[in-house]
Amino acid sequence: xxxxxxxxxxxxxxxxxxxxxxxxxxxxxxxxxxxxxxxxxxxxxxxxxxxxxxxxxxxxxxxxxxxxxxxxxxxxxxxxxxxxxxxxxxxxxxxxxxxxxxxxxxxxxxxxxxxxxxxxxxxxxxxxxxxxxxxxxxxxxxxxxxxxxxxxxxxxxxxxxxxxxxxxxxxxxxxxxxxxxxxxxxxxxxxxxxxxxxxxxxxxxxxxxxxxxxxxxxxxxxxxxxxxxxxxxxxxxxxxxxxxxxxxxxx
Numbered sequence: 375x376x377x378x379x380x381x382x383x384x385x386x387x388x389x390x391x392x393x394x395x396x397x398x399x400x401x402x403x404x405x406x407x408x409x410x411x412x413x414x415x416x417x418x419x420x421x422x423x424x425x426x427x428x429x430x431x432x433x434x435x436x437x438x439x440x441x442x443x444x445x446x447x448x449x450x451x452x453x454x455x456x457x458x459x460x461x462x463x464x465x466x467x468x469x470x471x472x473x474x475x476x477x478x479x480x481x482x483x484x485x486x487x488x489x490x491x492x493x494x495x496x497x498x499x500x501x502x503x504x505x506x507x508x509x510x511x512x513x514x515x516x517x518x519x520x521x522x523x524x525x526x527x528x529x530x531x532x533x534x535x536x537x538x539x540x541x542x543x544x545x546x547x548x549x550x551x552x553x554x555x556x557x558x559x560x561x562x563x564x565x566x567x568x569x570x571x572x573x574x575x576x577x578x579x580x581x582x583x584x585x586x587x588x589x590x591x592x593x594x595x596x597x598x599x600x601x602x603x604x605x606x607x608x609x610x611x612x613x614x615x616x617x618x619x620x621x622x623x624x625x
Contacts, residue, residue, distance in 0.1 A: 401607055402432045403445040404478045408458050410449035417446050426556065430572040463489050464506035467498040467611065468592040471582050472506040475600055476608040485605045492603070496596035509612055510576040513537075514555030516548045519568040527567070534561045545570065549577065578612030590615050590623045 409424035410417055419426035425446075432442050461482060463475040473493075479485040490500045520527065524546075528539050531548055535558055538549040550558050552574050559572050584590050593613055600609045615623070 397604060398435055399432075399437050399441055400604065401478070402428065402435070402437055403441065403448075404458055405607060406432065406442065406445040407449040408460060408478060410446060411458075415450055417450050423556070427573060430559075434571050461485065462507070463500060464503060465489070465493045465498055465500040466506070467493070467496065467596045467613075469582060469584050469589050469613070471498075471584070471593055471611050471613045472509050472578070473498070473596070473600070474506060474510060474576055474610040475606060476610075477603075477605045478607050479605040485603075488603055488605070489600065492596065492599045496599060497592055498596055507576075509579050510610060511579055512552055512574060513577045514550040514552045514558070514573075515575050515577075516550070516555070516559055516562065516572050517545045517570045518548065518562060519570060520544055520546055521566075521568070530565060531562070531567075534558055534565065575608065576610045578610070581612050581614035583614045583616075585616060585619065587619050587622055590619050594623055 405428045406425065409422060409428045412424065413422045416422040416425070419429055429442060458478050458480050459482065461477050461479060463477065463486065465473045465475070467473050475489055477485050477489070486500075493500050518531075520541075524541070528541075528546065531539050531546065535554060536548045536550055540547045540549075548558075548562075555572065555574065559569055562569055584593060590613075593611065593615075597609050597611060600606055
């Protein structure tokens with residue numbers, strides 16, 4: 375597994391155990407609200423793919439059912455609450471690493487200034503739209519627990535239609551076409567796999583290899599600061615850090 379994929383897995387696990395639950399739940403509630411409003415008020419997850427994804431992620435971090443329902447109810451209200459917009463910012467981090475920052479904001483001017491300040495103070499720079507995004511592709515990603523014979527499990531997953539399967543110590547990370555994400559999720563569950571996370575994400579096409587521990591730490595510091603912003607939903611970067619360096623970097 376590449377250093378980039380291992381970092382992504384670490385951050386998924388961090389979401390589940392994050393002590394700042396209030397911030398995590400607020401971000402997820404905002405994602406639920408936007409998914410309902412963008413669909414014209416569709417509150418049935420079976421007919422609103424984006425909402426179903428948001429709910430799956432909320433359940434993955436143990437967000438209470440009442441919090442999820444409250445966000446759906448709020449989104450269904452006429453003219454109630456704040457109006458959020460989804461905006462993606464692009465930039466370059468230390469070492470020329472490309473970074474995508476997905477946000478959900480009710481104040482674009484505030485958000486872009488906060489994102490720009492973090493890039494500037496972290497040895498990076500914000501970029502124009504399209505400068506970084508071309509180097510990423512949209513994929514459906516699932517993680518499942520490894521049980522029984524790992525090799526047999528991987529073969530079974532590939533037979534179900536997975537495009538790629540990567541291994542971590544106790545999880546398999548599966549990449550599929552976004553339009554097949556929920557179908558394969560249901561098939562995995564039916565086949566006896568324990569699905570831990572389900573999401574659509576941006577996967578880098580070409581990776582920038584970082585072999586200096588100091589530079590690797592600077593990259594992690596940038597990404598952690600970006601993720602700590604209330605308006606930021608997800609951060610993606612196209613770096614690859616060798617395992618021997620990754621294990622010594624604080625993240």
